[in-house]
Amino acid sequence: MRPIQHITLPGGFVASAGTAGMKPSGKPDLALIASANKPVATAVVTTSNQVIGEPIRWVRDILPKGCGKTRGIVINSGNANVATGKAGYRDAETMAKLTAKALGCAKEEILVASTGIIGHKLPMEIIRPALVPLATTVAKRNDQAVAQAILTTDLIAKTAVVRTKIGRAKITFGGIAKGSGMIAPSLATMIAVVTTDAKISPTNLKRALKEAVFGSFNAVTVDSDQSTSDIVAVFASGEAGETIKPNTAGWKKFLAALKDVCGALAYSIAADGEGATKVIRVQIRGAKTDAEAAAAAKAVADSPLLKCAIHGGDPNWGRIVMGVGKSSAKVDQDKLSCWIAGHKVFAKGRPVKFDRAAASTAIVDSKDVLIEADLGLGKGKYEALGCDLSHAYVDINALYST
């Protein structure tokens, strides 16, 4: 079978996966995504949780402004290296150092990300010997194994490819992500890596990433919980021609493509929410600002009551109204209108007669349920992505650490 490329599809990138043995399943648990031969523009966004993993500390130390030039990122799954103190920081640093040595760069040019259980020391005795082969086989570009190696409770590998043309340059984006539970604004137990062959400065890449994250990864909420280890990293090799600069037509196309790849990965995360059977897409419009629309959309998407209702095929619009009302967005209930799966259920503060059986069927039959609310107050809009709440979520999370 011909290997399917995504993360190494843009020119200038290589990637490999390895197995240290941190997962009981024995599946791959190490991944390296790197530029083939030189430092490249890099931008990161990390968790807003005040408790952070040691790899996050390492990344913030080597990229204090959230951008710069690096060679790549080494990722392990099975252990998050959180609450492991100075020894944990040294372990993250060692992961960077050994990878850097094998690639022939400085340790400060290697980002580190870890995901998995919190509070256990990294088993360096098994990671250490697996890192060198990881780096020496990086030219193999076994992208599918890389996408698998970063997963924890995820059921499916999450990948995306987006192409665009900017001027004469054909630009490619590739992305992989992991994330399933503890997914919430802002970010999630989420690791996402995006590569592109576009030519762009680290500062502009950071600016574009920040804008793309607002409407994609930050829009995903599985359970309102927020991980200590979230990171989104973007690498731009510059192999595909013209320099992308703000306030140009090219910038808009670059941003749109980056949003597309981040959006596709974010959607995959919502769809693979722990125990999820459906994606819930909450579109808010008519808010005073986009930020207020985001607050309202996330409040609805986070509501356990709404999540249960959608799980059960219940067009219970009261829970949309409640969710919008409890959010920090300004709401005037007499201007509020709502739709469930295309059925108008609430108009300017009053319920609307609707075909309940048809709405219920539309929910049950759909893998992607659209909830809309118009606050009737302004032009702010936002789409949050959530999922339903099922028995399986409870089962997955009732006995995770034991």
Add this chain to the structure above:
Amino acid sequence: MRPIQHITLPGGFVASAGTAGMKPSGKPDLALIASANKPVATAVVTTSNQVIGEPIRWVRDILPKGCGKTRGIVINSGNANVATGKAGYRDAETMAKLTAKALGCAKEEILVASTGIIGHKLPMEIIRPALVPLATTVAKRNDQAVAQAILTTDLIAKTAVVRTKIGRAKITFGGIAKGSGMIAPSLATMIAVVTTDAKISPTNLKRALKEAVFGSFNAVTVDSDQSTSDIVAVFASGEAGETIKPNTAGWKKFLAALKDVCGALAYSIAADGEGATKVIRVQIRGAKTDAEAAAAAKAVADSPLLKCAIHGGDPNWGRIVMGVGKSSAKVDQDKLSCWIAGHKVFAKGRPVKFDRAAASTAIVDSKDVLIEADLGLGKGKYEALGCDLSHAYVDINALYST
């Protein structure tokens, strides 16, 4: 069987229950709690959701400052009278008017509360004829039926009695409450009524209630969702002697007793959380302020991941650390320590070796699991009350409105 009194135990109060027929079960769905013969000091706290039920609007209209003198409160269950527009407001007003007429007072002296499904017009054709008998039988003081009549998805009636002595006066407090799902800061799908024979001005009663609610009803969270219909009302008949004033020894005792009765009712609500098998008591100390401690405590108690872990007997302290870290309280992970069911699991940023099997057994065997965290930053403290997340929560809420 001798009827058990609570809400009419303090001197000067009467109460009755009735059945209009709003519940499919045919159980009582109307309750009236009133002072026997005169307007009494009254204070209320209502929901902070921006979408509110029409009865809440009525209460705010007759008590714009949240306190005053009234005769009592009429409550229906089975229908929340929310999103019902001007007609809904008139229905709430009519409930007050008919009750007032039968009691011989002004309609502005009758509070109204409704709980149940959102968005359906009150069936006034069956409520109307049931209201007069409710008022004319109010001297019956059938407290147990009253406590039952305000319930919706609750499994058990929630009542409390507290006695204290202030100076020479023997003061009695009685309380009833309902609330099971959509329970979250601030307040919940919660109706609580407290009566006391203490003598206190409406303004001082409001002040005391506000303080008591912070540590009791506002500390309860079942699912982070917040109802449009919450109300806590306190009535003080003044029949038990000396006037209670702030900054006196009597004030402290009054406040302590009011906190006790509110605390007992709040605990009952957490224990009866939809699908709950355990109460989770989250005690935060060492926060910069009590308000920050409250934010951290509620973030932990609200965490679906922690709730699942406790349900499964999993001493997963990572989820406490994550919950504290995502809250708005200032956190320094190197000063953070945590305990689960009495087992120290995390000390100043590092995991502690603990007897995992014993901690798990302690969780499984307890109906009331204590989670503690010391932020190590100040003197702020707070206890939030939550419950675990089970399959039954999903089942109850997946098909509520159909």
